[in-house]
Amino acid sequence: MLKKRDKRYKRSKMQSNTKIGITTTVPVEIILASGAIPVDINNIFITDVDPGNLVDKAEKAGFPQNTCSWIKGLYQTIISQNIEKVLSPVWGDCSNSFALSEILSECGIEVIEFQYPFDRNIKRLKESFKELYDRFDVSEKDVLKKHDDLQKVRKELKTIDDLTIKGNISGKDNHIYLVSSSDFEGNPDLFLKKIKNRPNIIKKESDDNHRIGIIGVPPIFTNFFDVLEELGFSVVYNEIPAEFSMIKSLDKGFYEKYLEYSYPYGMRFRLHTIKKEIKRRRLKGIIHYTQCFCYRQIEDILLRKNIDIPILTIEGDRPCEIDSRSRMRLENFWELL
Structure with a gap:
């Protein structure tokens, strides 16, 4: 009840x-x-x-x-x-x-x-x-001032994303930092200090053939990124977390940022950004995560019709570790790339 x-x-x-x-x-x-x-x-x-x-x-x-x-x-x-x-x-x-x-x-x-x-x-x-x-x-006026105040936080997130592209920050850490920008953990000033004081760990970049992007809603699997790293993938693009952070529109004003933020406006608009990031980040493949019982699963059709690099679609249901079938499909995708 x-x-x-x-x-x-x-x-x-x-x-x-x-x-x-x-x-x-x-x-x-x-x-x-x-x-x-x-x-x-x-x-x-x-x-x-x-x-x-x-x-x-x-x-x-x-x-x-x-x-x-x-x-x-x-x-x-x-x-x-x-x-x-x-x-x-x-x-x-x-x-x-x-x-x-x-x-x-x-x-x-x-x-x-x-x-x-x-x-x-x-x-x-x-x-x-x-x-x-x-x-x-x-x-x-109050809101526009707050927007300006948040620019320094978003600039630091842009730095983190650029380091991810270079292989200096893992795809998992990139996901955590960027997805947290939806609320800045309730306190932008403390959040900025936290991300500035992040461990300066240099991650060894995997070979160029396994640079991938994660497209779609954040995966519900609790060990998703751990498995990808274990298998040898190098995640250099987390689409939706990157959209949450609004790092691609740092030079835009407040209202324009929320027009450039692609998630609310459908897959056709999202594809413009995805195609640009495939080139910019030199992606060799995409994992499209879809959530069970979500209408966005249908968008997989548009993604496959418009993207010309290999795509693996993985579906999740409940919050748990990744299942053996999905893990096997990831292993096969690694071999394909």
């Missing part, structure tokens, strides 16, 4: 240090400008000591088994962490986001909704963001 809170949370004024749960990359500058703390629920879920147990609890609450495990993990993490407010895009993320928002509202959680314009219309994007200015009680 769904867990209901003692009372329905009515729309309330945003308080400083209020935790705002987010389910994907959102205009985090608005949250930070209000004094609230962004919390990426995905990262809390997947780094839990037992994320599989969170999925089990969501199923006991009524979520169907044939629903994306990320959605179930998000729900249960929000409940378990007592997150009272969630900022969720109803367009531009997951096809299940709207239903999840309704469930959370039924549980007494205040859901703040917005949407990315599918046609990437800057006027509509500004209108959507300006509604959030009112909701978070901030001015455009």
Whole structure:
């Protein structure tokens, strides 16, 4: 059964240090400008000591088994962490986001909704963001200043990504640093210190034939990158984490960054960036990770039709170590390359 809170949370004024749960990359500058703390629920879920147990609890609450495990993990993490407010895009993320928002509202959680314009219309994007200015009680000036403040963090993330291309930082560490930029771990200043003080470990680059990119939503397998490194792959491109970090649009303004951020706007737009990065990073192959019961699996058709280097599609379901069949397919892909 769904867990209901003692009372329905009515729309309330945003308080400083209020935790705002987010389910994907959102205009985090608005949250930070209000004094609230962004919390990426995905990262809390997947780094839990037992994320599989969170999925089990969501199923006991009524979520169907044939629903994306990320959605179930998000729900249960929000409940378990007592997150009272969630900022969720109803367009531009997951096809299940709207239903999840309704469930959370039924549980007494205040859901703040917005949407990315599918046609990437800057006027509509500004209108959507300006509604959030009112909701978070901030001015455009406050938000633009916060955007400027975050530039130094994003520049450091760009340095990390450049070092990954050279083979000096592993694909796993690259993934962790970039995916954490969705919320900057709640405190951009501390996050900047953390990434600047990262261990200066030089990773030995694998041979050129095994430089690969990971396309698609972050893999739910708990040892995915460990297995890839063990097999000899050199991951030099993590597509979606790189999009979260917005490092490709450092020279763009606030609104333009969220138009260049490709994830909300469909595979056709994403392909422009993917093709450029294949050349720039000298990729020899791509692993397309797809999530079980996710509509984005269909996008594999477009990817294969438009990309001319070898592609391996790997599907995951629940948070666990990679299964033996998928590992064998990875070994065969390594041989192919």
